[in-house]
Amino acid sequence: MASSDIVQYQTPLRKIGNILIGVFLAIYLVWTLLTFLMMFVSSLKDLLEAFKLPAVGDWAGVTMFFDFTPTLRHYENLFLDKNFGTYMMNSIISAGGSAIISVVLGSMCAYALSRTEFRGKKDLLFWIISTRMAPVVAVMVPLYAIFRNFELVGTLPGLILAYTTFNLPFAIWILKGFFDNVPYSIEEAQMCDGANRFEAFVSILPLVAPGIGAFLILCVLFGWNDFLFASIIGSGGAKTLPVATKELVQPQNIQWGSIMAAGVVTTMPMMFLGLLVRRYLVTGLTMGAVRE
Amino acid sequence: MQTTLTNGIAEGQLTNAAKLANVSKDQFRMSNGIRVIDYQPTSRHAAPSNRYYLWLILPAVIVLACITLYPFFWLIWMSFHKVDMMRGDIWNNFANWRRLLGDRSFGNGWYLLLKYSAMCMIMEVGLGVLLAVILNRSKYEKALVTLFLMPMMMAPVVAGLVWYYLYNSTFGWYHWLMQSAGILGEKSILGDTGTAMWGIVIVDVWQWTPLIILITLAGMKRVPRDQLEASMVDGAGDWRNFFQITLPNLYPFLLIAILLRFMDNFRFIDALLVLTGGGPANSTKILPTYLFDVSFQFFKLGRGAAIALTLLLVTIILGMILVKVFESPAGKVNQEGN
Numbered sequence: 151m152a153s154s155d156i157v158q159y160q161t162p163l164r165k166i167g168n169i170l171i172g173v174f175l176a177i178y179l180v181w182t183l184l185t186f187l188m189m190f191v192s193s194l195k196d197l198l199e200a201f202k203l204p205a206v207g208d209w210a211g212v213t214m215f216f217d218f219t220p221t222l223r224h225y226e227n228l229f230l231d232k233n234f235g236t237y238m239m240n241s242i243i244s245a246g247g248s249a250i251i252s253v254v255l256g257s258m259c260a261y262a263l264s265r266t267e268f269r270g271k272k273d274l275l276f277w278i279i280s281t282r283m284a285p286v287v288a289v290m291v292p293l294y295a296i297f298r299n300f301e302l303v304g305t306l307p308g309l310i311l312a313y314t315t316f317n318l319p320f321a322i323w324i325l326k327g328f329f330d331n332v333p334y335s336i337e338e339a340q341m342c343d344g345a346n347r348f349e350a351f352v353s354i355l356p357l358v359a360p361g362i363g364a365f366l367i368l369c370v371l372f373g374w375n376d377f378l379f380a381s382i383i384g385s386g387g388a389k390t391l392p393v394a395t396k397e398l399v400q401p402q403n404i405q406w407g408s409i410m411a412a413g414v415v416t417t418m419p420m421m422f423l424g425l426l427v428r429r430y431l432v433t434g435l436t437m438g439a440v441r442e
Numbered sequence: 443m444q445t446t447l448t449n450g451i452a453e454g455q456l457t458n459a460a461k462l463a464n465v466s467k468d469q470f471r472m473s474n475g476i477r478v479i480d481y482q483p484t485s486r487h488a489a490p491s492n493r494y495y496l497w498l499i500l501p502a503v504i505v506l507a508c509i510t511l512y513p514f515f516w517l518i519w520m521s522f523h524k525v526d527m528m529r530g531d532i533w534n535n536f537a538n539w540r541r542l543l544g545d546r547s548f549g550n551g552w553y554l555l556l557k558y559s560a561m562c563m564i565m566e567v568g569l570g571v572l573l574a575v576i577l578n579r580s581k582y583e584k585a586l587v588t589l590f591l592m593p594m595m596m597a598p599v600v601a602g603l604v605w606y607y608l609y610n611s612t613f614g615w616y617h618w619l620m621q622s623a624g625i626l627g628e629k630s631i632l633g634d635t636g637t638a639m640w641g642i643v644i645v646d647v648w649q650w651t652p653l654i655i656l657i658t659l660a661g662m663k664r665v666p667r668d669q670l671e672a673s674m675v676d677g678a679g680d681w682r683n684f685f686q687i688t689l690p691n692l693y694p695f696l697l698i699a700i701l702l703r704f705m706d707n708f709r710f711i712d713a714l715l716v717l718t719g720g721g722p723a724n725s726t727k728i729l730p731t732y733l734f735d736v737s738f739q740f741f742k743l744g745r746g747a748a749i750a751l752t753l754l755l756v757t758i759i760l761g762m763i764l765v766k767v768f769e770s771p772a773g774k775v776n777q778e779g780n
Contacts, residue, residue: 171576175586178573182590185648188615189604201613207622215615251505259502262495274503276765281510283761285708287730288750291737292513292520298527315509322502347494375597377712382738392599396716399603406607413600424595425588432656435594439698439768440657 189417193410194220200406224411232408234415237394241416243306244380244390245373248313253366256321257329257358261351263322264329275323279437282319286378289315294382304386312383313373320372321365324438328361329354364430367423374420391416517754520747531744538748548749551729558639558728559707562646563700569647570654571696575684577655578662587659593649602716605645606632609717635725638718642726645713650706654699661695662688694767701764708757729753 192200199218204211228234263271293312294303302308336357337350345353355362380390389397395412398405424431433441521538523531542548573590577583593601608616611630620626631641669687678686711730714720720727720735727735733753737746 175573175576175580178569179586179589181648182593182652185601185604185608186592188608192607203613203615203618206618209622255502255505258498262498266492266495268492276762278506279765280758280761281506283705283709283757283764284510285730285750285753285757286710287733287737288517288753288757289510289513291733291743291746291750292516293509294738295520295525295527295743296513296516311509314505318502318506371595375595375599377597377599377715378710378734392597392712395603396599399716409603410607413596413604416600417596420597421592421595425591428588428591431591431594432653432660435653436657436698436702439702439764440660440695 186417189410189413191215191218193224193407193414194218194222195407196221196223197407224405224407225415227405227408228411228415232394232398234391234394234412237389237391238415240306240309240384240388241374241390241392244309244313244384244388245370245376247306247310248317248373249366249369251310252314252317252321252369253325253362256318256365257325257362260322260325261329264326265334275326278319279323280319282316282323282437286316290378290382297383303383304388306384306388309380309384309388309390312379313369313376317369317372320434320437321369324365324433325358325362327433327438327441328358332357361430364427365434367427368430368434371420371424374416514754517747517750520744521751523744525743525747534744538745541745542748542752547724547727547732548729550724551727551732551749554639554726555708555728555730558643558726559704561639561643562650562707563703565643565647566651566654566703567696567700570651570699571658571692573651574655574658574662575688578659583659587652587655590652590655592652594652596649598649598710598712599716601645601649602713605641605648605713606717609641632718633722635723638722638726642714642717645717646707649713650703653703657695657699658692661692665691697767698764701760701767705757705760705764708753708760 195218202214204214263275293315297303297308297312302311332354336354337347340350340353341347374390375392376390377392377396380388380393381396384390384393391412395409395416398409398412427434520531522533522536524534524537525531577586580586605616608614609631611617611633617626617631620631626637629637631637665688669691670683673683673687707728708730711728711734714726714728714731715734718726720731729749730753733746733749736742736749
């Protein structure tokens with residue numbers, strides 16, 4: 151609200167401007183939501199209905215889009231024939247497992263980094279964050295070779311480790327910011343009262359708990375949405391939802407209805423979780439460089 | 443020992459005060475009776491020592507080293523060898539690197555990557571800043587931002603698949619929409635070398651403009667009010683206000699946003715793999731996609747490693763600039779509040 155509370159006079163020109171702004175916002179909003187609407191509606195459409203299009207330029211024909219009998223058979227197909235229950239479980243385990251490991255190790259490390267000074271700390275921090283900036287494809291070439299040696303390819307532990315490559319640096323970097331905001335005097339007071347240093351550490355955890363919880367969710371989001379690692383490292387035994395969805399695209403037979411249904415299944419939980427941690431989203435996606 | 447523990451006085455302030463008094467920090471502390479809490483243990487428990495912190499830092503660093511540093515050196519090793527899973531790696535006399543020199547797909551990959559990133563960036567930043575300015579004065583800011591955020595939660599590969607469906611030239615609604623609007627002739631968006639790049643750029647813009655909106659909004663909350671008010675009193679209009687005060691204050695934020703999006707375009711190729719896979723006729727084969735093909739389609743892991751290293755190098759340079767911006771006085775965006 152930078153300047154809106156300074157009285158503005160509704161000159162005719164301004165009125166027109168406001169209307170134009172409103173129209174622009176509406177168009178952008180429709181554009182944002184249309185893809186979701188299309189995905190959702192198409193997941194309920196039968197094959198024939200999904201492929202119906204009005205003639206080019208027949209704007210009135212757009213109503214055709216909503217003219218269908220909804221069916222749940224694509225969802226049934228996914229879970230009854232296509233084993234999506236298993237893939238969903240794989241997604242939950244790999245994304246959740248990596249998130250938990252990253253946040254536990256990350257908060258320990260972040261806490262210590264926030265409370266101590268040493269030479270080369272800056273370099274250490276840069277190294278940590280640089281591992282998260284590395285292109286996934288570039289990291290994957292050697293990681294694949296190494297994981298093959300350790301027989302981790304196609305396993306859930308392998309996938310969890312792979313996700314940890316981008317989740318752990320992120321957790322350290324962000325959580326350090328949270329611990330920096332907690333004054334040391336709180337722990338000090340605890341220790342004067344006879345708490346040992348571990349108890350002192352535990353005593354400040356409630357203060358950072360909301361942040362830690364939010365970053366747990368963000369780590370889950372990153373793992374859940376990952377495709378490249380899952381398709382290479384997880385190929386074989388540890389298929390996740392995005393990979394399974396992509397596999398519904400086959401050269402001869404693209405099962406669009408099922409793909410859209412799988413898209414809904416993959417997107418919905420993360421949409422919910424993502425909006426839950428909305429406040430931390432900027433911090434998370436920008437590696438803490440910008441806070442809201 | 444613990445430098446930050448000076449009775450509520452920030453380290454920086456102490457340094458400044460000591461400088462003014464022209465004495466060393468310790469002398470200043472002592473002469474002014476500022477108690478430094480080095481924590482003399484009053485209980486049987488010892489004060490946190492550096493070793494205690496070391497034990498907390500170590501597990502994370504070891505795990506990170508195993509999954510990033512070790513692969514990194516492995517990557518360098520691989521780039522000098524013909525990688526053969528069965529017979530072991532064979533030194534091949536810089537062949538991987540020499541091949542890059544004459545590799546047209548490699549040069550083309552870099553060119554397309556920069557072109558793709560630049561196209562995304564111009565559209566995302568333009569649209570994002572415009573929307574942020576509008577939202578910043580809107581009554582419905584919160585609700586609208588929440589709705590705008592939705593694309594960011596979608597897995598990029600799913601986004602790619604849905605757009606692929608909607609772009610389809612026989613039953614895709616977006617294709618129909620564009621044809622009906624007269625933008626597109628008989629061409630299909632992803633099947634034509636002239637429009638395929640636009641096809642993938644638009645998906646990126648759809649998914650990531652919200653991030654620019656968010657960053658810009660966060661930046662706009664930090665524009666000093668007194669500057670805005672002073673300039674209002676001077677009779678500056680909205681436009682002048684925006685260009686002379688708001689925008690300069692936004693620069694560090696925008697720079698961070700741009701660097702991050704650049705790095706992400708280097709990082710993720712999920713949507714692109716689904717949409718065009720680099721085609722048609724290599725017109726969207728940006729470097730990461732080419733790298734993916736070399737490594738995981740043709741399994742030339744050695745050559746892939748050399749390409750990956752060039753990509754890593756550029757990303758690290760971008761990252762260093764990012765950290766510099768972030769630490770520079772102008773870019774102190776992280777410091778105030780939460």
